[in-house]
Amino acid sequence: MMYNANIQKRYITVLVILLGLFCGFAQEYKSSVATVQKPNIILIYADDLGIGLLGHEGQKIIKTPYIDQLAKEGLRFTNAYSNMLCAPARASLITGLHDSHERGFEITPGALYKRLSTGEYTQDQIEKLVNSALTPIPESQVFLGQVAQEAGYKTAQIGKLEWGFSTTDYQMKRHGWDYYYGYLDHVRAHGFYPPFLFEDGKLVPIEGNTLANCGKSGEPETPKNFKERKNREGKEQYSQDLFMNKALNFINVNKEQPFFLYFPTQLPHGPVAIPKIHPDFVNDHRLTSVEKEYASMVKILDDNVGQIMQKLKELEIDDKTLIIFTADNGHEIYYAQEGRVEKPYSNNRTGKRFDDVKHKYYSHLSGDIFDGNGGRAGMKRSNLQGGIQVPLIVKWPAKINAGGTSHQLVANYDFLATVAEITGFSGLVRTDGLSFYDELLGQNSEKEHEFVVYSSYTGPTLITRKGWKIRTDLKKEVFELFYLPDDFKEANDLSEEYPQKLQELKNQLLMACEGDLKNGHFTNAGSVLKVSPKAKK
Numbered sequence: 001m002m003y004n005a006n007i008q009k010r011y012i013t014v015l016v017i018l019l020g021l022f023c024g025f026a027q028e029y030k031s032s033v034a035t036v037q038k039p040n041i042i043l044i045y046a047d048d049l050g051i052g053l054l055g056h057e058g059q060k061i062i063k064t065p066y067i068d069q070l071a072k073e074g075l076r077f078t079n080a081y082s083n084m085l086c087a088p089a090r091a092s093l094i095t096g097l098h099d100s101h102e103r104g105f106e107i108t109p110g111a112l113y114k115r116l117s118t119g120e121y122t123q124d125q126i127e128k129l130v131n132s133a134l135t136p137i138p139e140s141q142v143f144l145g146q147v148a149q150e151a152g153y154k155t156a157q158i159g160k161l162e163w164g165f166s167t168t169d170y171q172m173k174r175h176g177w178d179y180y181y182g183y184l185d186h187v188r189a190h191g192f193y194p195p196f197l198f199e200d201g202k203l204v205p206i207e208g209n210t211l212a213n214c215g216k217s218g219e220p221e222t223p224k225n226f227k228e229r230k231n232r233e234g235k236e237q238y239s240q241d242l243f244m245n246k247a248l249n250f251i252n253v254n255k256e257q258p259f260f261l262y263f264p265t266q267l268p269h270g271p272v273a274i275p276k277i278h279p280d281f282v283n284d285h286r287l288t289s290v291e292k293e294y295a296s297m298v299k300i301l302d303d304n305v306g307q308i309m310q311k312l313k314e315l316e317i318d319d320k321t322l323i324i325f326t327a328d329n330g331h332e333i334y335y336a337q338e339g340r341v342e343k344p345y346s347n348n349r350t351g352k353r354f355d356d357v358k359h360k361y362y363s364h365l366s367g368d369i370f371d372g373n374g375g376r377a378g379m380k381r382s383n384l385q386g387g388i389q390v391p392l393i394v395k396w397p398a399k400i401n402a403g404g405t406s407h408q409l410v411a412n413y414d415f416l417a418t419v420a421e422i423t424g425f426s427g428l429v430r431t432d433g434l435s436f437y438d439e440l441l442g443q444n445s446e447k448e449h450e451f452v453v454y455s456s457y458t459g460p461t462l463i464t465r466k467g468w469k470i471r472t473d474l475k476k477e478v479f480e481l482f483y484l485p486d487d488f489k490e491a492n493d494l495s496e497e498y499p500q501k502l503q504e505l506k507n508q509l510l511m512a513c514e515g516d517l518k519n520g521h522f523t524n525a526g527s528v529l530k531v532s533p534k535a536k537k
Contacts, residue, residue, distance in 0.1 A: 038258045038424060039396060040321040041148065042251075042308060043415070045093070045262065046301060047086070047160060047269035050331020051391045052363075052374025053298055061287070061370060062295045063280060066306035067393070070325055074395030075404040075440060081463065082329055082412040084380060084387040084456045086186065089328035089412060090163035090264070094144045094175060096416030096431030099455045100513045106134050110165030110187030116203070117195060117212035123203055127168045137174055142429050144416050145176030148260035151423035154178055156250045159243045159264040160189045161198075169201035177262075181246045183239075189266055191216035192273040193235040197242065208236025219271045220336035220343050221290040229272065229293075238275050240266055244304050248311050255315045260423070265304065268297040270334025291369060294335040322396040322422065326412070330387040331372035332380040341367045345379065356382055356458070357478050360490065377490045383456035383471050384490055400440055408439050409465045411452040453512040462509045470505035479506060 051057050055064040056071045083089035087107050088099040099105065108130050115121045121129075145155045156179040161167060164186035172180050181199045183189040191214025196205050209215070211234045218225035247263055278296035281287060287295065305325065312318040336343040346353045348367040354360060361378050363371040378384025392410060394400060414433035419425075421435040438445035451464045459472030467485040472478065481495040481502045495502045 037320075037398075038152075039398065039422065040258055040317060041153075041260045041324070041419065041422065042321060043260075043262045043324045044305060044308070044326075045090075045159075045264040046325070046327040046391075047265055047267060048329065048332045048334075048380060049268060049298075049301070049327040049391065050370075050372030050374065050386070051327075051376075051389060052331065052372050053268070053370060054391055057374055057391065059370070061284070062298050064298065064302040066302050066309060067325060067391075069309070070305065070323060070393045070395050073397070073402045074323070074393050075400050075406055077392040077394075077406045077408065077410050079407050080326065080390055080392035080410045080412075081388050081452050081454065082327065082390045083454055084329055084382055086269075086328050087164045088455070092411075092413040093328075093415055094163060095141075096144070096413050096429065096433045098411070098413050098432045098453055098512075100453050100460050102514045105163065107164065108133065108166045110185055112166040113183075113185040113188055114212055126166070127170065130166055130168045131170050134171075140428070140430070142416075142427070143175040144419060145260065145262065146174075147176070147416065147420040147425040147429065148423045149176040149178060150427070151420075151425040152258060153423055154254045154257055154259040155262075156180065156247075156259070157262045157264065158182055158247050158250065160186060160266055160269075161264070169198075172201075179250065182243060182264075188214050189239075190214070190269070190271065192239045192266065193237065194239055197239070206237050206242070208234075210234035214239075215273060217271045217273060219334055220338070220341075221288070226289065229290075238273075240300060240304070244307060248307065251308070251311055252315065255317055258423075260419070263308075264328075265301060267301040267304075268294065268334075270294070270297075270332070272297065272334050274300070286369065288335070288337055288340060290335045290337060291340075295370070319397045322394065322399075324415075325391065325393045325395075327390040328412075330376075330378070330380050330382070330385075330389065333366075333368060333372070340369075355476075356384060357473050357476055357480075360384065361386065362489070375489060381457055383454060383458065383461035385484070385488060387456065388454055388461070394440055396440065401442065404442070406439055408436060409449045409452060409463070410436055410439075411449065451508060451512070453509065455513075460509060460513050462505055462512060464505070468501060468505060470502065470509055472509075481505065 053059050053062060054067055056068045083092055083099055088105060091105040092099055112126050116123060149155045155177050157177045159182045161180060161182045161184055162171060166185045179200060182197055184198050188194060193209045193211060193215030194206055195209045196203050215235045217229040250261055272290055272293045274293045274296045277292045278299040280299060281292040281295050312321050333341050344353055345361055345366055347365045352359060356378055363373060373386035376386035378386035380387055411433060414436055416431050417429060417433040417435040418437055420429050421437045434447045434449060449465060451462050453460060453462045459474040461471040463469045467483055469482045469484055471480050479495060480493045481498060482490045483494060
């Protein structure tokens with residue numbers, strides 16, 4: 001098949017939109033775990049799961065008994081952070097680097113694999129286009145799956161694969177995955193009824209799914225979008241069910257050897273799609289139809305966690321399996337509807353749009369019946385707490401005491417170092433992260449961040465170990481200062497009251513982002529956002 005070179009150039013240009021590749025510092029990790037004690041590891045990475053959607057975090061409408069059970073039987077972290085958006089979160093997780101370096105993660109365009117359905121490309125052509133557009137991966141670069149693989153683990157990734165938006169078989173294998181199954185394209189993953197998925201480089205047709213857009217429906221809720229969503233034509237097999245079958249099979253097949261299963265779910269990312277409303281919500285008159293369906297997506301995620309826990313018990317490997325449950329970023333609303341929650345987000349009392357500075361987003365002002373961010377300010381895409389604070393639970397019956405709580409400052413870019421230490425990987429790891437293995441065991445450790453740093457569309461933010469936070473909105477020339485232990489809602493800006501603390505954190509932030517204090521700039525989201533002399537004072 002021939003293809004137009006101009007089309008190739010248009011759709012394969014690499015977008016360096018978020019920050020942080022190959023700029024960390026090297027650390028050498030030697031195992032603290034005897035080889036015979038190597039645990040299996042299952043990392044469940046929920047998609048757009050606001051921390052407030054979980055029962056043990058205060059959710060009132062949606063019951064999440066299995067995730068709550070994880071928290072009851074494991075260690076719950078109260079001070080865990082991730083990026084404000086899907087792609088940088090997954091890139092940070094897999095590389096161990098934060099997203100605020102000057103040199104950025106390379107993000108390819110989405111929807112490339114949809115062009116297989118339209119006949120514009122073949123699979124081989126897309127593979128070559130993407131691989132040739134990306135900078136060659138240095139041999140010294142080490143990835144999350146790779147550290148487990150080289151430590152003797154059987155590795156797998158199942159679900160919404162890699163960091164997006166389009167990836168390839170070469171990248172999957174180079175990143176250390178012995179087996180993979182799922183979407184190679186994050187745009188296609190916004191639908192739940194794919195006509196095909198990928199398994200170890202092979203295209204796998206999904207019988208009964210016939211829609212090139214994978215059944216992605218529209219939002220916000222309108223009569224037209226409701227009708228489209230309810231139309232079951234070409235939607236026979238739900239992708240999350242397919243993922244669960246593969247995940248359970250992988251666990252079963254590899255029960256006799258150490259394995260590392262990375263399970264990046266689609267749920268509860270929207271647009272809303274569900275085979276049927278969960279019985280918990282059928283007669284819940286508090287909810288609209290689309291809200292019932294969204295709540296059912298959260299329930300399926302919880303049920304999937306329960307299925308995994310049950311499988312481990314059936315195979316009698318529960319005690320020697322470490323389960324990590326977390327999310328990629330903060331809450332997002334996919335159930336907007338006129339008269340309920342408006343998109344773009346606005347105050348449903350005044351009709352005024354939130355700007356996340358003078359008028360910060362809060363659930364009670366937006367009409368979000370679920371309070372998905374648990375009372376925090378902001379949402380996904382924001383450097384406010386609602387965008388970057390995430391749930392983190394770790395269960396390991398053989399090592400972790402049940403029902404514990406940790407207040408240690410943890411970043412998603414710590415996972416590479418932590419998995420390296422747990423699995424027994426011995427070698428150089430280039431990472432901005434720190435292993436929190438000692439914290440899992442309840443042991444004192446000097447390996448704790450003084451601060452964590454994240455970027456966003458409006459600018460970077462930095463949170464210290466002691467709970468101070470500086471956040472920026474560079475377009476508005478704003479630097480805000482909060483003390484989170486007393487103000488997790490970020491309602492009280494202390495920048496005028498504590499100017500020295502503000503300047504101290506501003507300097508730390510500039511250094512962390514590799515900015516130049518003389519020039520006074522941050523590099524963010526692929527562009528240089530200038531800070532005026534007034535804003536630097």
